[in-house]
Amino acid sequence: MLHIDMQGVNKWFGDLHVLRNITLGVERRERIVICGPSGSGKSTLIRCINRLETHQSGRIVVDGVELTDNLARIDEVRRNVGMVFQQFNLFPHLTVLENCTLAPIWAKKMSTREANDLAMHYLHRVRIPEQANKYPGQLSGGQQQRVAIARSLCMTPKVMLFDEPTSALDPEMVNEVLDTMVSLAAEGMTMICVTHEMRFARQVADRVIFMDAGEIVEENEPYAFFRAPQHRRTQSFLSQIGD
Amino acid sequence: MTLPQLTASIQRVPMFRDRTNAIATTVLGAAIVYASYRFVTWGVINAIWSLPQDASSQACRAIRGQGACWAVIGERLRFIVSGAYPFAEQWRPAVACLLFVMLYAASAVRAWWRWPLLGLWVLIPASVITLLRGGVFGLSEVPSEFWGGLPLTFLLSTIGFAVAFPFAGALALGRRSQLPAIKGLCIAYIELVRGVPLVTFLFMASVMFPLFVPQGLTIDKLLRAQVAFVMVIAAYVAEVIRGGLQAIPRGQYEAAASIGLSYWPTTILVVLPQALRVSIPALVNTFIAFFKDTSLVIVIGLFDLLGAAKAVIVDPRWVGFGVEAFLFAAIVYFGFCYAVSQYSRHLERVLVGRG
Numbered sequence: 001m002l003h004i005d006m007q008g009v010n011k012w013f014g015d016l017h018v019l020r021n022i023t024l025g026v027e028r029r030e031r032i033v034i035c036g037p038s039g040s041g042k043s044t045l046i047r048c049i050n051r052l053e054t055h056q057s058g059r060i061v062v063d064g065v066e067l068t069d070n071l072a073r074i075d076e077v078r079r080n081v082g083m084v085f086q087q088f089n090l091f092p093h094l095t096v097l098e099n100c101t102l103a104p105i106w107a108k109k110m111s112t113r114e115a116n117d118l119a120m121h122y123l124h125r126v127r128i129p130e131q132a133n134k135y136p137g138q139l140s141g142g143q144q145q146r147v148a149i150a151r152s153l154c155m156t157p158k159v160m161l162f163d164e165p166t167s168a169l170d171p172e173m174v175n176e177v178l179d180t181m182v183s184l185a186a187e188g189m190t191m192i193c194v195t196h197e198m199r200f201a202r203q204v205a206d207r208v209i210f211m212d213a214g215e216i217v218e219e220n221e222p223y224a225f226f227r228a229p230q231h232r233r234t235q236s237f238l239s240q241i242g243d
Numbered sequence: 244m245t246l247p248q249l250t251a252s253i254q255r256v257p258m259f260r261d262r263t264n265a266i267a268t269t270v271l272g273a274a275i276v277y278a279s280y281r282f283v284t285w286g287v288i289n290a291i292w293s294l295p296q297d298a299s300s301q302a303c304r305a306i307r308g309q310g311a312c313w314a315v316i317g318e319r320l321r322f323i324v325s326g327a328y329p330f331a332e333q334w335r336p337a338v339a340c341l342l343f344v345m346l347y348a349a350s351a352v353r354a355w356w357r358w359p360l361l362g363l364w365v366l367i368p369a370s371v372i373t374l375l376r377g378g379v380f381g382l383s384e385v386p387s388e389f390w391g392g393l394p395l396t397f398l399l400s401t402i403g404f405a406v407a408f409p410f411a412g413a414l415a416l417g418r419r420s421q422l423p424a425i426k427g428l429c430i431a432y433i434e435l436v437r438g439v440p441l442v443t444f445l446f447m448a449s450v451m452f453p454l455f456v457p458q459g460l461t462i463d464k465l466l467r468a469q470v471a472f473v474m475v476i477a478a479y480v481a482e483v484i485r486g487g488l489q490a491i492p493r494g495q496y497e498a499a500a501s502i503g504l505s506y507w508p509t510t511i512l513v514v515l516p517q518a519l520r521v522s523i524p525a526l527v528n529t530f531i532a533f534f535k536d537t538s539l540v541i542v543i544g545l546f547d548l549l550g551a552a553k554a555v556i557v558d559p560r561w562v563g564f565g566v567e568a569f570l571f572a573a574i575v576y577f578g579f580c581y582a583v584s585q586y587s588r589h590l591e592r593v594l595v596g597r598g
Contacts, residue, residue, distance in 0.1 A: 050500075050501055052497050052500060071505075075503055078500060078501060078503045079503035081501075082501070082502070083497075083498075083501035085497070085498065087494050089492075089494035089498035090498070091495065091498070091513055092517065093516050093520065102502070102504070102508075103502035103503055107502065107508070148498075151502060152501070152502065155502055155503055
């Protein structure tokens with residue numbers, strides 16, 4: 001069974017047709033990179049997977065659960081799908097540790113001690129356990145994004161969505177975040193990343209998807225995608241980002 | 244320094260840069276100096292601080308206009324602080340004030356912001372009311388018509404805020420609700436209450452409300468005034484909190500949703516703590532306004548601090564010494580409001596400082 005199954009998904013923002021007949025299947029443990037010009041609908045696409053955006057037609061099934069207006073099902077999907085945002089979106093009034101334990105305690109009813117142990121485990125994984133008692137505002141961008149990854153991992157998700165996780169970072173911090181993502185990929189997490197980091201795409205992706213104007217224009221395994229892009233729009237995009 | 248040098252250096256001061264500025268500065272400066280001189284002469288140099296043995300106001304009358312008679316404050320202090328409370332029992336309002344001040348002080352210590360503090364907020368107002376009312380523990384009963392002065396100011400504002408706060412939070416959240424019925428109800432309440440003057444509410448609570456309840460059922464006038472305050476404060480504070488809610492970026496809601504938090508945990512653990520922090524300046528502003536607006540209960544025959552100060556000069560011996568009494572009340576109000584405002588500035592620095 002596919003881990004994520006999107007069939008003929010359409011979405012409009014008012015008159016703007018932002019997703020056009022998207023059909024996309026993601027296998028368990030598959031790593032997918034989505035790229036494309038800004039406004040192409042790639043962020044909207046992954047935000048539909050945990051229903052931060054609603055789709056207006058078509059079907060989205062995540063880990064066997066179809067996304068509809070049923071709130072209980074949406075919560076179930078969200079508990080299994082982690083998301084990392086461009087702007088980190090950490091909770092500024094809580095410490096790093098509290099950011100990580102909030103959902104395990106309140107959504108999973110875990111005891112505080114258990115949640116703390118779990119959070120420390122994942123803070124070790126992203127290599128910042130020593131920052132546990134600081135507030136997000138005291139950390140660098142790269143550190144904040146790693147905390148955001150740890151916060152998602154604390155829900156032990158089966159799928160991780162990354163929405164341009166390195167775009168808001170200073171260049172010297174991009175690698176620390178990418179390294180964390182690479183090691184996640186190595187452990188067999190199902191991952192969908194919207195990113196312009198083509199080096200990461202080459203290194204990690206099983207499949208690269210190029211989107212433009214709300215459609216999936218082209219998809220291929222990375223080697224072929226970068227060596228011989230088929231579509232003219234893909235060629236022009238790749239030449240522009242000059243990788 | 245020669246005269247031209249002196250002139251040149253004076254002209255470097257912005258307030259003396261050109262002729263217009265120089266004239267304005269000189270005139271206003273002279274006016275301030277003169278007013279201060281008159282005030283100090285009246286309030287300090289010529290002032291009478293205590294009364295002679297026979298406690299007559301003769302000496303004070305003799306210097307009316309030339310000197311202040313601060314003796315009236317000393318003489319009538321207990322009345323200003325306690326209002327019409329029975330003289331022999333006035334230690335009770337004094338202890339009540341002390342309890343309130345202790346409550347404020349305890350609440351100001353951030354290390355004590357734990358659940359027991361909430362208990363203190365129930366316990367202290369409850370004991371103050373018991374203490375003032377009496378009728379238990381061998382205390383003689385004093386009906387609330389006789390309560391007045393500073394304890395009344397504290398009581399109305401503190402209980403008013405404490406009780407109104409949860410309602411205000413609910414109203415603010417309700418106004419942003421996606422359920423049209425709840426949203427409409429909250430908007431209607433807030434707009435209706437905000438659109439009507441506080442005095443009207445007090446009149447309604449005092450005069451109209453008794454007309455609508457069955458004969459024989461009487462509800463304490465002070466309680467009715469207190470309920471009116473709670474209703475009005477809730478509407479204002481709701482709007483303040485709503486302002487704070489609007490300052491929370493969408494990303495915070497999305498992050499909470501993405502880790503599986505549903506509406507109530509998101510609201511209580513993520514959104515409200517941040518929204519309230521943003522709202523501190525406006526909340527303090529509202530508190531200070533209502534702390535002073537408690538004086539309006541005078542229109543329904545209750546005497547808070549200002550009312551009691553005003554009542555002092557009804558006493559035939561002290562007719563005409565209103566300035567002193569009002570100045571004293573002003574100083575007490577200012578003391579409390581300034582302390583609150585300083586504390587809130589400190590709080591903002593501490594809370595915002597950690598990002």
